[in-house]
Structures are given as structure tokens and as C-alpha cells.
Amino acid sequence: MLRAALLVVVAFVAFVALSGVAAAGDDVAADFTSDAKLYYREVACGPAGKANDQLEALPADADKATIDKHCDVMAKRYAEFQKTYAVPAEAFFAPLRPTDLPKTVVYPFGGGDLASALVTYPNATDITTISLEHAGDPTRLAKLNKAKLREALGNYRDAIDGLLSLHDSTSENMRKLEVGGIPGQLSFHITGMTAMGYEPVKLSYFSINDDGTLHYLSQSEIAALSKKTAKKIKGGWVDTDFSPAFTNMELQFRKAGDPKAVLVTHRHIAFNLGDKAFKGSGLQKYLEAKGQVVAMTKAASYLVWNDGFSGIRDFLLAHMQWMVSDSTGIAPRWAKKGGFTQTTYGTFEGAFLDDADKNVSDAMVEMWKAQPKRRLPFRYGYPDSAKHVHLMITAPKPNGAANPPVKDSKK
Helix, strand or coil, rough: CCHHHCCCCCCCCCCCCCCCCCCHHHHHHHCCHHHHHHHHHHHCCCCCCCCHHCCCCCCCCCHHHHHHHHHHHHHHHHHHHHHHHHHHHHHHHCCCCCCCCCEEEEECCCCHHHHHHHCCCCCCEEEEEEECCCCCCCCCHHHCCCHHHHHHHHHHHHHHHHHEEEEECCCHHHHHCCCEEEEEEHHHHHHHHHHCCCCEEEEEEEEECCCCCEEEEEHHHHHHCCCCCCCCCCCCCCCCCCCCCCCCEEEEEEEEECCCCCCCEEEECCCCHHHHCCCCCCCHHHHHHCCCCCEEEECCCCCCCHHHHHHHHHHHHHHHEEECCCCCCCHHHHHHCCEEEEEEEEEECCCCCCCHHHHHHHHHHHHHHHCCCCCCCCCCCCCCCCCCCCCEEEEEECCCCCCCCCCCCCC
């Protein structure tokens, strides 16, 4: 039985060179695909929107009543997600997005939000999300008894509500699922994939070498780390209750039911993007090796505005060909200096968070005022201080074009 078999899987992640091929024996990357498929069926209820009698059969020893009840709730949430976000956002972006963009997406501060990356860049084949949260232990779901499963699914539904209704996740919800039977990043990313009509193909775990290459963890490496616990990456966050082997995940997926569909590779990396950790790191080298990318960020606590995060901002300005964000994206003065122009949508009257840099917030207000009013039919990240939805696209300035006027007292 699938669940019984999963009980004997010791889970964690081995790093192999980015272009390398796993050798036989202990050097082979540990494969957690069966765990990913169990999450897809029992937690994400894939394929999204299907009635219970249309879903793949559960393992014989699964708590069918609990899972069916959970999937009834999830089907309704997926339907609302499609209606209020996915469908209008896809229609909005389609005529704006250049056809020759890179298919590589970098999403800093993108904890749990694979769904938005797929909404914004539906042709992407390589997606990297980065946040403070660890990916999580994939083997726990198969080990939950009925009472623990009901509790874990309830906690998951509470936490996932923001992602499916507000299209981003709060830090509080992310912290809550750093412990427990259904870890946040793994479950959120599989849910985002499911919401957009994909199915999992492979799940593995990795670390990043100092030179920016990836090392995929073998079963023996995961076993060796099993008695250790991953610690919080930044003060004020939370420690996990699972092994550090499950810090970074690689999830490959394709359109559900189509074995010939294009394979998409998503990597979630747990990392502090502040300059002290990021500058000169293996992560910086890994991102730079990707060459030209498309980017996005939203609900990012205005950290890209902060000079303590200049490294990730400089990476974006040097490598991105197109970027979609709410106001937590690139500040106007930096965009202009980098040769970019910014186009605004919706309304922005001030930063959502009170402690955001007032100079940048005022510059954003002036930029929105200076441009024609353009309608935005969905929420993308934070609202503004007056609860208006807003969005901006940062793109290379066309030859001979002038940047929109920018007023910023911080030169």
C-alpha cells in the first residue's frame, strides 16, 4: 500500500552539481515523488475543482471521510481563486507581456506563492522562489494518524486561506507551518501548482554549493541529518521541528493528465536576502548563472526599498527583462537609474505598512499621479494605505523614450 510504503521512506535532500548526473548507490538523489503525489491527492486535492468521485482513489488505509470533507472545502476555494484572481489576471497580463521574454522566473520574498508565478508567467519553465521559510519534511503526511491528520488539515486550511483568497500569504501563516504534520512551503507550492492545473512529477531536496551549483541530497545524507533540527534563518522568525535536509526543495510538474506537456522546474530556497547573507553567497552566484530572467515580487514588506537589501535589488536591475510587482518592487529612482521605465495600474496613495520609507512612498504616489489611470481588476500583493489595489510593470526603457516623471527627495 502506498501509505505503508511511505512509512519506511527516510526523507531528505542531497545536492548534486547543477549540470551533473547522479551516480549509482549513495550518490543518487533521494526521490520523494511518492510523497509529493500523496500531498497532491490528500492535501491539495488535485486535480483542482474535481468532485470527490472524480479524484484519484485514495490509499486503502487513508481516512477517506476526513479527506473528502477537506477536499469539498478546497474545491470551493479553488473555484473562487480562479474567478477572482487567476482568470482576470491571466487576461490582464496576456496583452501586456512581451512574447520573447525569458522563461526563467526569479521571485524574491515569494514564500509559498508559486501560484502567482504561474499566473504572471504561464510560459515559465524554471521558477525560483526565495523566502525565510524552509521547504519542509515531505514524509510526515504518510505517518499521521486520523486525529493528527484532521488537525493538520485544519491548520493547513486556515493558513492557505490567504493564498487562495488574497493571493499572497502573511508572515504569520508562514511561521505557523514551519512546524507540524503538513509543512507550509511544500504544501503551499503543491497547492499553487494544483490550483493552476498541474500535477507533480518529481520532488527532491538540495543545497547550494559556494560556487552556486546545486547538490542534491542522497538518502544517506538525509539519514545522517535526521537527528538534527533546522533552525530559523533570521531573528524574529521561528525554528522548525524537522531536519535541515528539508530546507530547499525542487518540484517538477506538468499539466495534469498530459504526459507530453512541458516540464516545469520550481525550486524553493530558504535564505535571508539581506546583504550580509546574500552578497557573495552561493545563492547570488546561482541566480547570476541564470542570465536574463523575468522577475516579480509582492507583499514583500518593502524590503527591496531598503539599502540593506541592495544585493538582491542590484541583481534584479542587472538581470531582469521584465518585472511585475506591487509597490514593494523597485523604487522609481533605482528603476530610472537602471534604465527602466515603470507603468502603473490601479491606485496608490501611500505605503500599506506604516514603517515603509516615506521618501520612496511619496515618489510612488507621484509616479501614479503622473500617469494615466489604468484599471486593475484584481488584487496583486498589498493594497495601498487606502486599501486600493495597485500594480506596476518595470521594463527596459525603449530606445529614445523618456522615463515617466519621478519626484524623489532621496537622490
